[in-house]
Amino acid sequence: MSGDLVVLVNPTARGGRARRVVAPVVRRLREGGRDVRVIVGASAEDALARARAAVAQGPDALVALGGDGLVHLAVQAVAGTDVPLGIVPAGTGNDIASALGIPRDPLAAAAVVARAAGGDGTAVRPVDAARVGGLGGEDPRWFAGVVACGFDSRVNERANGIAWPPGMAKYLVALAQELRSFTPIPFRITLGFDDGSEETEVIEREAMLVAVANTRSYGAGMRVCPDARPDDGLLDVLVLGAVPKGEFLRTFPKVYRGGHVGHPAVTIRRAARVTLEAAGPGADVVAYADGERVGPVPVSCAVAPGALRVLVPA
Numbered sequence: 001m002s003g004d005l006v007v008l009v010n011p012t013a014r015g016g017r018a019r020r021v022v023a024p025v026v027r028r029l030r031e032g033g034r035d036v037r038v039i040v041g042a043s044a045e046d047a048l049a050r051a052r053a054a055v056a057q058g059p060d061a062l063v064a065l066g067g068d069g070l071v072h073l074a075v076q077a078v079a080g081t082d083v084p085l086g087i088v089p090a091g092t093g094n095d096i097a098s099a100l101g102i103p104r105d106p107l108a109a110a111a112v113v114a115r116a117a118g119g120d121g122t123a124v125r126p127v128d129a130a131r132v133g134g135l136g137g138e139d140p141r142w143f144a145g146v147v148a149c150g151f152d153s154r155v156n157e158r159a160n161g162i163a164w165p166p167g168m169a170k171y172l173v174a175l176a177q178e179l180r181s182f183t184p185i186p187f188r189i190t191l192g193f194d195d196g197s198e199e200t201e202v203i204e205r206e207a208m209l210v211a212v213a214n215t216r217s218y219g220a221g222m223r224v225c226p227d228a229r230p231d232d233g234l235l236d237v238l239v240l241g242a243v244p245k246g247e248f249l250r251t252f253p254k255v256y257r258g259g260h261v262g263h264p265a266v267t268i269r270r271a272a273r274v275t276l277e278a279a280g281p282g283a284d285v286v287a288y289a290d291g292e293r294v295g296p297v298p299v300s301c302a303v304a305p306g307a308l309r310v311l312v313p314a
Contacts (some may be wrong), residue, residue, distance in 0.1 A: 005029050006054040006131070007038045008047060008074050010066030021282065023108045025065060025088055028110040034060075044073060050075035059083060061311060063113055065106070067091015069146060072290035073309065079129045079142040086113035086188070092168065092220055096145045096290070099230060100127065100312050108172075115310050123314040126306040127230045130214050132289050135275075135298045143289035144230070144308065146218035147301055148275055150185055150209030150240075151248075153288045154178050159297040160293070163171035179249075183207055184242035188281045191237065192273030201269065204243040208265075212274050212301045213238065216258075218291065225268065226258030231303040234270040241265040274301045 007029065011021055022038065025278055029269035040056060041047025049269045050136035056061055063086035071254040078085045088109040089097040103109045116122040132147050133140025148156070158174035165173065184206040191201040203255045211218070213225035243251065243265050254260040261268060277298040278285050287294040 004059045004062055005034055005036045005061050006051070006059045007036060007063045007065055007088075007226045008051050008070060008077075009040045010047075010091070021088075021090055022065065025106055025110045026117070029063070029106055029114050030116055034114070036057040039116035043311070048076055052138075055081055055083045061086045061113060061116065063088060064303055065090055068093050068096050068290050071096050072143060072145075073293050075129060075142045075144050078309075079307045080085070080304070082309070084116070084124050084311050086116070086311045092208060093218070095217045095219070095221065096215055098221075099145070099217065099228075100310055102168055102312060103194075106122050113312050115309050117148070122200075122311055124229070124309050125312045127308040127310045128214055128233060128303050128305050129307040130235060130296055130301050130303045131211075132212075132299055138256055140300075140302075141289065141294065142307070143301075145212065145213070146224060146295070147212040147287055147289045147291045147299070148218060148224075149211070149287045150169065150187075150207060150297075151178065151182055151283055151296060152209050152211075152219065153286050154182065155292070156288050156293075157286055158205055164223045164311065179245060182208075182245075185278050185283060185303045186241070188277040188279065189239065190275040190277075191269055194272035201271075201290075203239060203269075205239060205267075208243060210276060211238045211241075212236075212276070214303065215230055222255045223258040224255055227260065227268075233303060234272055235301060235303050236273055237269045237271055237274055239267045239269075241267070254288065272303050275299070276301075 006214045015191045022166045039050045064071045065088045086095045108270040131140040155174045162170040211224045213228040217223045228236040
C-alpha cells in the first residue's frame with residue numbers, strides 16, 4: 001500500500017464523538033505523505049453511494065470511522081472487492097472491531113491503518129462476510145457481525161421509535177416495555193452445510209431469540225456466540241428456547257461474558273446457510289444485521305468465505 005485512503009465518517013456516532021476525533025485521526029493517517037479523503041454523506045444512502053464510487057476508483061483502503069452501523073455500511077461498499085477495509089472505532093458498541101483485534105482507541109486504530117502504507121505491523125486479513133435478505137427476490141445486503149431476530153430485535157424496533165431519552169437509555173426503556181408484552185416466537189430454522197450435499201437440518205422451536213453470528217458479539221459486548229470465528233467459513237446459530245420471563249431476566253445478563261451457553265434452553269449450531277421463518281402467534285418479528293434493520297422474516301443468510309480484506313494488527 002502506498003497511500004490514497006478514503007475515510008467514511010459518521011459524525012453522530014456516540015453522541016458526536018466521531019466528529020471530535022476526525023481531525024486527529026486524519027492527521028495520523030496522513031503521516032508519511034499519504035493522500036486522505038474524507039466522506040460524510042447527507043444520509044446513509046448518500047454515504048453508501050459516495051463510498052461505492054470511491055471504492056470503484058481503487059483506493060488503498062476504505063476506512064470506517066464510527067461504530068458498527070458505519071462498518072456495516074462500509075462493508076456494503078468493499079465486500080467482494082480487492083479494496084481493504086480499515087476500521088477506526090468511534091461508536092457505542094464497536095463489536096466488529098473488537099472481534100478482529102482492532103484497538104478501541106481511535107488513534108491507535110488509525111495507526112494500524114497508517115502503518116499499512118509501509119507494511120509495518122499491519123496485516124491484511126481475509127475475513128468472512130455473509131448476505132442476508134428476504135425470500136421475495138430483493139437484493140440481499142452484506143453483514144460482518146450478527147443477525148438478531150426475536151426479543152432483541154423487537155427491543156431495537158421499539159427503541160427506534162423513541163425520541164427521548166437519547167443514547168443507550170432509550171434501549172433500556174424499550175427493553176422494559178417489550179418485556180411486559182413479549183411471548184416466545186414459533187421459529188422454523190433451516191440450516192445448510194455446503195458440504196457437497198443438499199442435506200439440511202430443520203429446527204422448529206418456540207424461542208426468545210435467534211442469532212446468526214459471523215463474529216462473537218453484538219449490542220455493545222453481548223457475547224451471544226462466544227466461539228464464533230470470522231474466518232472459518234461458517235455462521236454460528238444460537239437459539240434461546242422459550243423460558244419464563246423471570247428465568248430470561250436471570251439468564252440474559254450472562255451473555256456479556258458468554259455464560260449463557262451452558263443454559264439448557266440454549267442451542268448452538270454451525271452452518272453455511274440459514275433460513276429463519278416464523279408462523280402463528282407472535283410471528284411478527286423483524287431481523288436486524290449489525291444493528292441495522294433488515295426487515296421482517298422470513299430471511300435467509302449465506303456466508304461468503306474471505307469476502308472481506310480487513311486491516312488488522314499483525
